Every structure is written in structure tokens, then in C-alpha cells.
Amino acid sequence: MITSISRINDTHRVIPGELDMPKRLLLGPGPSNADPRVLEALSAAPVGHLDPTFIELMNEVQTLLRYAWQTDNHLTIPVSATGSAAMEATMANSVEPGDVVLVGAIGYFGHRLIDMAGRYGGDVRKMTKPWGEVFNIAEIRQGLETHRPSVLALVHAETSTGARQPLEGVGDLCREYNCLLVLDTVTSLGGVPLFLDEWGVDLAFSCSQKGLSCPPGIAPFTMSPRAVEKLQRRQVQVSNWYLDMSLVSKYWGSDRTYHHTAPINMNYALREGLRLLAQEGLEARWERHQANAELLWEGLDSLGLQCHVEREFRLPTLTTVRIPSGVDGKAVTKHLLADYNLEIGGGLGELAGQVWRIGLMGFNSDRKNVELLLDALETVLAKPEVKK
Ligand SMILES: *Cc1c(COP(=O)(O)O)cnc(C)c1O
Numbered sequence: 184m185i186t187s188i189s190r191i192n193d194t195h196r197v198i199p200g201e202l203d204m205p206k207r208l209l210l211g212p213g214p215s216n217a218d219p220r221v222l223e224a225l226s227a228a229p230v231g232h233l234d235p236t237f238i239e240l241m242n243e244v245q246t247l248l249r250y251a252w253q254t255d256n257h258l259t260i261p262v263s264a265t266g267s268a269a270m271e272a273t274m275a276n277s278v279e280p281g282d283v284v285l286v287g288a289i290g291y292f293g294h295r296l297i298d299m300a301g302r303y304g305g306d307v308r309k310m311t312k313p314w315g316e317v318f319n320i321a322e323i324r325q326g327l328e329t330h331r332p333s334v335l336a337l338v339h340a341e342t343s344t345g346a347r348q349p350l351e352g353v354g355d356l357c358r359e360y361n362c363l364l365v366l367d368t369v370t371s372l373g374g375v376p377l378f379l380d381e382w383g384v385d386l387a388f389s390c391s392q393k394g395l396s397c398p399p400g401i402a403p404f405t406m407s408p409r410a411v412e413k414l415q416r417r418q419v420q421v422s423n424w425y426l427d428m429s430l431v432s433k434y435w436g437s438d439r440t441y442h443h444t445a446p447i448n449m450n451y452a453l454r455e456g457l458r459l460l461a462q463e464g465l466e467a468r469w470e471r472h473q474a475n476a477e478l479l480w481e482g483l484d485s486l487g488l489q490c491h492v493e494r495e496f497r498l499p500t501l502t503t504v505r506i507p508s509g510v511d512g513k514a515v516t517k518h519l520l521a522d523y524n525l526e527i528g529g530g531l532g533e534l535a536g537q538v539w540r541i542g543l544m545g546f547n548s549d550r551k552n553v554e555l556l557l558d559a560l561e562t563v564l565a566k567p568e569v570k571k
Pocket of ligand 1: 268270292342369370
């Protein structure tokens with residue numbers, strides 16, 4: 184006899200209907216749609232996180248991440264969380280209290296790196312540019328010369344602006360000035376040419392829901408031997424237990440000792456997303472993203488719309504489009520969602536209210552999607568309701 188029954192409060196016992204989500208086409212800054220093969224992998228039966236079959240799968244994921252990033256880094260793993268956690272892991276593991284950290288901020292995510300570096304005790308210095316622009320190599324050299332940092336952090340693909348930061352020569356400069364190079368590759372991995380080792384990148388991170396065609400929830404992370412050495416030399420322990428790579432790497436390394444329970448099914452999903460990438464091949468994949476982006480840019484131009492970023496530095500994965508004067512940007516995105524089940528993003532920070540953000544990432548980088556969006560935009564822009 185359960186005597187407490189009378190004490191149960193039924194106020195919150197609301198029984199919703201069966202899950203019934205709309206099928207949206209996600210052409211915003213992320214998440215983008217997962218590949219159907221990924222969704223199928225996601226629903227496979229979970230095994231234990233130390234099961235021999237899962238350990239084999241972990242090895243496959245690690246190898247494929249090295250391929251995707253073009254790195255031989257031994258410490259290459261998916262963090263069990265979203266991209267922001269992998270971002271935080273780069274700061275937690277590379278910054279010791281008092282270290283000078285130079286962050287190049289060309290948009291929203293650069294400013295997030297500044298915030299995180301400060302929380303880990305970094306003596307943070309920043310270089311900024313107007314949103315939509317990128318640093319040239321002379322500006323980066325000047326920053327290193329002025330601040331002499333232990334860590335330089337840059338954003339390869341700034342999702343808030345659609346700009347691609349060129350990396351050629353930056354790694355060599357970081358060696359000349361003896362600092363580690365941290366790179367945000369969240370919106371470039373799986374869609375934009377990336378050569379981590381050739382570029383001398385020491386720590387990098389990404390996410391699953393943009394170029395890798397998975398749902399959000401797992402986040403690639405990698406650390407070079409130079410960065411691991413700095414981690415091993417630390418005087419003060421990493422001040423975040425969950426993201427401390429000296430602990431996490433014991434599970435992902437040869438020890439396979441328990442640290443936290445890996446999100447088994449998200450690892451299935453990531454493996455399938457990376458398997459798709461390997462089957463397509465990096466070159467074909469990068470070309471597909473570039474070709475579909477160019478098709479979009481031409482189409483926007485025909486509609487009389489203007490891209491925010493100079494062509495040379497445009498990301499193929501994320502395009503910022505200037506909202507024409509006299510048009511209500513929010514009304515347009517609302518109509519696209521309501522009438523076409525199609526999501527695009529609005530502007531962030533300095534670009535709030537000024538641009539739309541269109542993502543063509545991974546599975547979604549497809550000619551048919553570009554055509555659908557351009558047709559929908561043309562129709563919606565002609566509606567009197569979207570005029571200001
Ligand atoms: C999306 C994004 C992140 C954050 O990733 P989440 O998965 O949203 O936590 C970080 N940096 C950039 C450039 C991004 O676009």
C-alpha cells in the first residue's frame with residue numbers, strides 16, 4: 184500500500200499529444216537538416232559506453248574527424264555537448280590564469296571567445312574589424328608583435344557575418360611568436376576547405392548540426408601535440424572538470440576509463456555524418472558547397488539583392504544578404520516559414536535588422552534548395568505585407 188498517493192500533486196500532469204513536428208527546410212545559420220541516413224543511425228539500439236563495438240566506433244569517429252579536418256592530431260575527439268562546449272574546451276585547456284590571449288573578433292563568435300578566455304583567467308586582448316571584414320596577415324602580425332600572446336584565437340567561418348578568415352601564413356607567425364593558434368571551424372568543417380596541420384592550427388572545434396548533417400548535441404574537438412604539451416606543463420589544473428582534456432582523453436585514449444557516459448546515439452549519428460563525408464570525399468564536398476553558394480549569389484543578384492561580404496571572403500556555407508530599404512526583414516522570414524516551411528536567419532549583433540542569413544550546409548547544400556529558396560524569396564518580396 185503506497186500511503187503517499189494522496190500527497191501527489193497532479194497540477195503538472197499534463198499529457199501532450201504524440202510528437203508531431205513540422206518538416207522544415209532549415210536554411211538558416213544552424214541547425215541545418217540532418218541527412219536521413221544520420222536520423223536512421225540515430226535510432227539504432229544503444230550499447231554500453233565501454234562495449235567493444237562502441238570502442239571500435241569511437242576509433243572510427245576519431246579517424247574520420249582527422250580526415251575531415253586534415254590533421255594527424257592524436258587528441259581528436261567529439262565533445263559530448265554542442266559546439267559552444269567544444270569552444271569552451273579550447274579555452275579551458277589552452278589558457279592558464281594570467282596568460283595573454285589575443286582574440287581576433289570579426290563578429291559575434293569572436294566576442295564569445297573573448298568572454299570565455301576571460302572566464303578562464305586569460306589576460307584578454309582583442310583585435311576587431313567591422314562585421315563582414317577579415318584580418319590580413321599584416322594586421323595579425325601587428326597584433327602578435329604588440330601583445331605577445333600565449334594564445335591567438337580566430338574564427339575561420341564567422342556565422343554572424345558570413346566572412347571566411349584566410350589562414351595562410353598565420354600558423355607560421357604563431358610559431359615565430361611562440362603562441363598557440365585556436366580556430367573556430369564550426370561553420371567550415373564539412374563545407375569549406377580546411378587544412379589544420381598545414382595551417383599550423385593547434386586547437387580547433389566544430390559542431391554536428393552545421394556542415395556535418397547531424398542534429399545538434401555532439402562537437403568535434405582537436406588539440407595538436409604542442410597544445411597537449413602546454414596542457415601537461417600547466418601549474419594550475421583546468422578549472423572545468425567536464426572539459427579537462429587530461430581527464431577526457433583517458434576515455435578516448437588507450438585507457439578507456441569511465442569519465443562520463445558518452446551520448447551513444449549521437450556518436451552513431453556523427454559516425455554516419457562522417458561516413459557520408461568520406462564517401463563523397465573532401466574535394467567533391469567543398470566543390471558542391473562552393474557551386475551551390477555561387478548559384479545562390481547569382482540568384483540573389485538577379486532579384487536585386489546584395490550580399491554583405493566581399494566575394495573573395497564569402498563563406499559558401501553561410502551568406503549574409505542585405506535587407507533592402509523599405510522591406511521588413513522579419514515579415515519576410517515569417518512568411519517564408521509560414522508559407523514555405525522554410526527557415527532563414529536574421530542578423531546578430533552589429534548586423535541585427537540589416538541582413539538575412541542563409542545557410543547551405545552539409546546535406547542542405549543542394550541545387551534544389553537554392554532554387555526553392557530563390558523562388559520563395561521572389562514571391563514573398565513581391566507581397567505588399569512585407570513593405571515598410
Ligand atoms: C554555431 C556556432 C558556435 C556554437 O555552436 P553551438 O553548437 O550552437 O553551441 C560557435 N561558433 C560558431 C562560429 C558558430 O557558428
